[in-house]
Amino acid sequence: MTVESAPCAGCHEVTDAERFAQLDDVLQQYRDVPGALIPVLQIAQAIFGYLPDAALRRISTALGKSFSEVAGVVGFYSFFTTVPRGRHLIRVCLGTACYVRGGKDVLAALRSALRVEVGETTADQTFSLDVGRCFGACGLAPVIMIDDDVHERVRPGQLMGILEKYRVPGARDAVRREARQETV
Amino acid sequence: MVRLTINDTPVEVAEGTTVLHAARQAGVRIPTLCYVERLQAIGACRVCVVEIEGMLNLAASCSLPVREGMRVRTNTRRVRESRRLVVELLLSEHDGDCQTCDRREDCELQALSAELGIRSITYTGQKTRKRIDLSTPGLIRDHGKCIKCRRCVSVCAETQHVGALWAQGRGFDTAIGPAFNRELSTVACVQCGQCAAVCPVGAITEQSHIERVWDAIDDPHKHVVVQTAPAIRAALGECFGCPPGTLVTGKMTTALHKLGFDAVFDTNFAADLTIMEEGSELLARLRRTLVDGQPAALPMFTSCSPGWILFAEYFHPQILPHLSTCKSPQQMFGALAKTYYAEKLGLKPEQIFVASVMPCTAKKFECQRPEMNASGGPDVDAVLTTRELGKMIRAAGIDFLSLPESEMDAPLGLSSGAADIFATTGGVMEAALRTAYEVVTGRPLPLDNLHVAPVMGLTGVKEASLVIEDTRPDWSFLEGVELRVAVAHGLANAQRLVDAVLAGERQYHFIEVMTCPGGCIGGGGQPRFTNDTVRLARIQAIYQEDESKTLRKSHDNPAIAELYATFLGQPLGERSHHLLHTKYHARSAV
Ligand code: SF4
Ligand code: SF4
Numbered sequence: 171m172t173v174e175s176a177p178c179a180g181c182h183e184v185t186d187a188e189r190f191a192q193l194d195d196v197l198q199q200y201r202d203v204p205g206a207l208i209p210v211l212q213i214a215q216a217i218f219g220y221l222p223d224a225a226l227r228r229i230s231t232a233l234g235k236s237f238s239e240v241a242g243v244v245g246f247y248s249f250f251t252t253v254p255r256g257r258h259l260i261r262v263c264l265g266t267a268c269y270v271r272g273g274k275d276v277l278a279a280l281r282s283a284l285r286v287e288v289g290e291t292t293a294d295q296t297f298s299l300d301v302g303r304c305f306g307a308c309g310l311a312p313v314i315m316i317d318d319d320v321h322e323r324v325r326p327g328q329l330m331g332i333l334e335k336y337r338v339p340g341a342r343d344a345v346r347r348e349a350r351q352e353t354v
Numbered sequence: 355m356v357r358l359t360i361n362d363t364p365v366e367v368a369e370g371t372t373v374l375h376a377a378r379q380a381g382v383r384i385p386t387l388c389y390v391e392r393l394q395a396i397g398a399c400r401v402c403v404v405e406i407e408g409m410l411n412l413a414a415s416c417s418l419p420v421r422e423g424m425r426v427r428t429n430t431r432r433v434r435e436s437r438r439l440v441v442e443l444l445l446s447e448h449d450g451d452c453q454t455c456d457r458r459e460d461c462e463l464q465a466l467s468a469e470l471g472i473r474s475i476t477y478t479g480q481k482t483r484k485r486i487d488l489s490t491p492g493l494i495r496d497h498g499k500c501i502k503c504r505r506c507v508s509v510c511a512e513t514q515h516v517g518a519l520w521a522q523g524r525g526f527d528t529a530i531g532p533a534f535n536r537e538l539s540t541v542a543c544v545q546c547g548q549c550a551a552v553c554p555v556g557a558i559t560e561q562s563h564i565e566r567v568w569d570a571i572d573d574p575h576k577h578v579v580v581q582t583a584p585a586i587r588a589a590l591g592e593c594f595g596c597p598p599g600t601l602v603t604g605k606m607t608t609a610l611h612k613l614g615f616d617a618v619f620d621t622n623f624a625a626d627l628t629i630m631e632e633g634s635e636l637l638a639r640l641r642r643t644l645v646d647g648q649p650a651a652l653p654m655f656t657s658c659s660p661g662w663i664l665f666a667e668y669f670h671p672q673i674l675p676h677l678s679t680c681k682s683p684q685q686m687f688g689a690l691a692k693t694y695y696a697e698k699l700g701l702k703p704e705q706i707f708v709a710s711v712m713p714c715t716a717k718k719f720e721c722q723r724p725e726m727n728a729s730g731g732p733d734v735d736a737v738l739t740t741r742e743l744g745k746m747i748r749a750a751g752i753d754f755l756s757l758p759e760s761e762m763d764a765p766l767g768l769s770s771g772a773a774d775i776f777a778t779t780g781g782v783m784e785a786a787l788r789t790a791y792e793v794v795t796g797r798p799l800p801l802d803n804l805h806v807a808p809v810m811g812l813t814g815v816k817e818a819s820l821v822i823e824d825t826r827p828d829w830s831f832l833e834g835v836e837l838r839v840a841v842a843h844g845l846a847n848a849q850r851l852v853d854a855v856l857a858g859e860r861q862y863h864f865i866e867v868m869t870c871p872g873g874c875i876g877g878g879g880q881p882r883f884t885n886d887t888v889r890l891a892r893i894q895a896i897y898q899e900d901e902s903k904t905l906r907k908s909h910d911n912p913a914i915a916e917l918y919a920t921f922l923g924q925p926l927g928e929r930s931h932h933l934l935h936t937k938y939h940a941r942s943a944v
């Protein structure tokens with residue numbers, strides 16, 4: 171699941187209070203719906219960009235599920251995360267093709283460049299690092315995805331240049347156009 | 355009926371029977387591990403596999419219903435090897451220490467390994483990561499020993515409607531525990547210990563107070579008294595190989611004297627006192643609404659069971675005013691031992707050490723509640739479970755079974771049969787009715803052998819009603835009133851009952867709730883393993899103890915009369931209020 175957490179240009183920064191109000195609305199709607207837990211967690215993750223403890227507690231109370239059950243469900247599905255996501259999500263493909271053609275080295279380079287482990291977010295909240303299994307671009311391995319953009323045949327030496335483009339606020343559209351052209 | 359063969363022997367069983375049960379009915383043993391009757395049949399461990407003709411894979415018999423013409427084999431080489439493989443894998447991950455483990459005597463994993471004849475482990479797997487959780491007063495959890503059978507998850511969620519334990523994470527990293535594998539104290543847990551009661555291994559057990567008690571016994575400056583809950587006498591024998599339902603009151607008393615306690619008393623005494631206080635409280639609430647036309651917190655709920663108190667504090671704060679303000683018998687006893695009894699001996703409260711023997715892990719929680727300091731410090735200093743007392747007796751080299759019988763000491767050792775039945779579901783209600791009815795009408799409860807049959811037995815929620823007639827003049831406002839009562843045991847049943855009351859579907863005056871299935875006789879601190887057969891045997895023993903007494907009603911207990919005459923004054927009086935009653939407070943469940 172892709173999560174859009176960054177406010178788009180022109181939108182005001184959403185406050186936490188607003189996010190919780192939104193969550194309460196959702197919970198109101200799902201209060202008596204059987205099997206509501208997973209959909210509610212997905213919506214909550216979309217609202218917050220991740221699943222903060224306080225939101226999970228609110229969900230647990232509203233749906234009458236114990237906190238341990240809610241936590242168990244969150245931990246079972248890999249698409250849920252309880253750590254805040256950075257503005258950009260980097261996913262390194264570790265499918266077989268990418269792995270043997272340098273994906274492993276790309277990942278190592280990213281870990282040391284960003285000083286984060288897989289699943290973590292940089293201190294400045296710009297990047298989160300994650301891994302994936304096959305983005306369907308094996309012929310162009312190794313592949314990384316940053317948000318919705320696919321970067322192909324990536325070599326460790328190029329990484330700084332790629333990341334730099336995402337650091338500039340608002341620069342994302344430009345990157346996206348560029349990435350698309352690369353693919354063409 | 356369905357016909358099948360098990361190891362070539364024809365068997366006929368009812369439709370819907372599982373292969374496991376069909377085998378049991380045919381006298382064929384199939385080992386099990388995750389399966390627990392009436393709790394879960396999730397097919398998780400695959401210890402119970404059998405071969406079914408025409409099926410490619412072995413099948414978990416605990417969760418497979420029989421089919422007409424099925425041919426089952428329970429003892430082929432393939433079956434035996436598969437079972438051993440499963441258990442060897444469990445053992446290879448298990449971070450155990452059998453020689454010093456709390457469960458070394460009744461570990462189901464060890465027994466299974468013996469049954470399957472495992473002598474070596476072929477696999478060298480990664481061990482489950484060891485993490486010891488000491489965060490709650492009642493329980494210890496040792497993750498390294500958890501075999502992920504999920505029995506605790508089922509009992510906590512389904513029997514107790516709490517859900518403190520759940521599978522966290524996925525794959526090999528799955529761990530059974532509280533949210534995000536944090537400590538148990540970070541989630542709502544009522545400390546009932548039912549998880550510890552069903553765990554097949556040493557992964558959950560009670561926080562031991564054995565050393566505290568030995569230290570007190572050895573301290574020459576302490577006068578150490580012990581109280582035993584009514585449920586102990588019907589279960590302690592099991593620690594020494596007696597069949598469930600063996601009454602060992604006299605031997606237990608002798609053993610406690612031999613352990614070195616200065617006085618051996620009975621929680622039963624405080625149970626009789628509870629009836630006086632709680633009965634008066636109920637009658638006062640009835641008077642308030644029926645005579646004064648004032649709103650009163652009815653129905654009134656019993657408050658003897660500390661797990662139920664925590665459950666209400668966490669999940670139903672709106673009913674807290676409906677709980678009786680009476681402390682539990684354990685805590686009433688502690689408060690009196692350190693005041694009334696201490697005064698008699700000319701001792702200060704801090705010179706007395708009160709140890710309890712309880713069927714319960716939640717009592718360990720209860721004794722450290724800040725409200726339970728009526729004597730100036732903790733009124734109860736240590737709580738031993740039935741299992742722990744068994745261990746102490748053993749460690750002291752006492753040959754329990756050959757002990758002579760003896761009597762409890764006066765004055766806090768005297769009690770009525772009404773107190774004995776506090777140990778079983780329905781017992782507090784019956785004891786209360788024996789007294790309340792007689793107080794109001796001057797006549798004994800007009801029921802066979804003083805038993806309130808509709809509230810006896812293992813049905814989850816039970817009801818009874820009683821029309822009060824020919825009252826004494828003081829109680830004429832109750833003339834013709836139909837007193838409606840209900841009883842629930844196991845918190846999921848309590849939840850159902852509370853829901854029905856809150857929704858206005860059911861009206862009662864008085865409700866008994868016990869946290870554990872069967873009541874205290876099925877408590878989280880009782881000898882393992884407790885199933886319904888064991889529960890019924892213990893309950894039968896408890897009624898036998900009650901019926902064998904000349905005193906059957908709490909208000910007939912002369913030691914209680916003396917307590918009121920010389921110390922307390924009257925039920926609900928000033929001193930009672932201070933020593934015997936308490937307050938509750940809402941807690942956040944998340
Ligand atoms: S749980 Fe059983 S197998 Fe494990 S260490 Fe304890 S006694 Fe041994
Ligand atoms: S003590 Fe009771 S409430 Fe707590 S985890 Fe165990 S079963 Fe659940």
Ligand code: SF4
Binds near residue numbers: 499504506530
């Ligand atoms: S703690 Fe005990 S009951 Fe719970 S899953 Fe582990 S082994 Fe089973």
Ligand code: FES
Binds near residue numbers: 398401403
């Ligand atoms: S006992 Fe049948 S699968 Fe565990």
